[in-house]
Amino acid sequence: GQQLNQSPQSMFIQEGEDVSMNCTSSSIFNTWLWYKQEPGEGPVLLIALYKAGELTSNGRLTAQFGITRKDSFLNISASIPSDVGIYFCAGQNYAGTASKLTFGTGTRLQVTL
Amino acid sequence: SAVISQKPSRDICQRGTSLTIQCQVDSQVTMMFWYRQQPGQSLTLIATANQGSEATYESGFVIDKFPISRPNLTFSTLTVSNMSPEDSSIYLCSVEGSARQPQHFGDGTRLSIL
Numbered sequence: 001g002q003q004l005n006q007s008p009q010s011m012f013i014q015e016g017e018d019v020s021m022n023c024t025s026s027s028i029f030n031t032w033l034w035y036k037q038e039p040g041e042g043p044v045l046l047i048a049l050y051k052a053g054e055l056t057s058n059g060r061l062t063a064q065f066g067i068t069r070k071d072s073f074l075n076i077s078a079s080i081p082s083d084v085g086i087y088f089c090a091g092q093n094y095a096g097t098a099s100k101l102t103f104g105t106g107t108r109l110q111v112t113l
Numbered sequence: 114s115a116v117i118s119q120k121p122s123r124d125i126c127q128r129g130t131s132l133t134i135q136c137q138v139d140s141q142v143t144m145m146f147w148y149r150q151q152p153g154q155s156l157t158l159i160a161t162a163n164q165g166s167e168a169t170y171e172s173g174f175v176i177d178k179f180p181i182s183r184p185n186l187t188f189s190t191l192t193v194s195n196m197s198p199e200d201s202s203i204y205l206c207s208v209e210g211s212a213r214q215p216q217h218f219g220d221g222t223r224l225s226i227l
Contacts, residue, residue: 003155033215042205042218043156045114088155094213099144100171101207101216103156 004104012110019076021107029091032065032072038085079111115140117219119206125225133192134222136206141186144209151202162189196226
């Protein structure tokens with residue numbers, strides 16, 4: 001099935017640095033979601049975006065729904081060690097009651113002290 | 114958001130056997146889904162578990178290999194049948210609490226087949 005392209009694939013940064021990652025698709029979505037997965041756990045929802053151009057924050061995290069509806073961006077400011085994990089974007093389109101998620105390839109974030 | 118419990122959390126199984134994974138939610142939800150996450154990979158939707166009717170499977174997944182039940186609005190099972198080493202993955206349950214709400218995930222079942 002389709003997967004969304006995320007970049008970068010992995011990042012090694014120092015504590016306190018800002019992080020930017022993006023997600024691109026060949027097709028349009030009307031909802032974009034960002035999840036974080038830590039070892040041994042399921043993905044946890046970070047931010048949900050419902051409108052093209054929307055910019056939404058959750059603490060140090062900020063995400064944007066691209067104007068073309070084919071991309072989304074996630075920024076993390078002033079990274080801390082607990083930001084370590086894999087970040088997944090997911091696109092979603094609703095058609096009646098169907099609401100399948102299409103996941104990105106993931107960005108693995110490592111934070112060094 | 115809903116609390117989602119998956120059992121077992123992990124298992125090691127023999128080739129050719131079957132394992133049933135349970136997903137229990139602490140509140141009624143409209144939609145339940147099953148995903149597979151192969152080692153080092155992203156999540157792939159297996160099927161949508163429909164309450165009171167047959168599950169809706171994605172391309173590449175079939176009912177004989179992954180039978181799914183959803184007897185009510187808080188519970189679903191996924192069976193991985195006739196397992197082979199290629200089935201070694203994390204299997205994740207997710208739920209949509211109400212229409213057009215984001216999906217939330219359980220912690221997954223880590224399955225290894227020898």
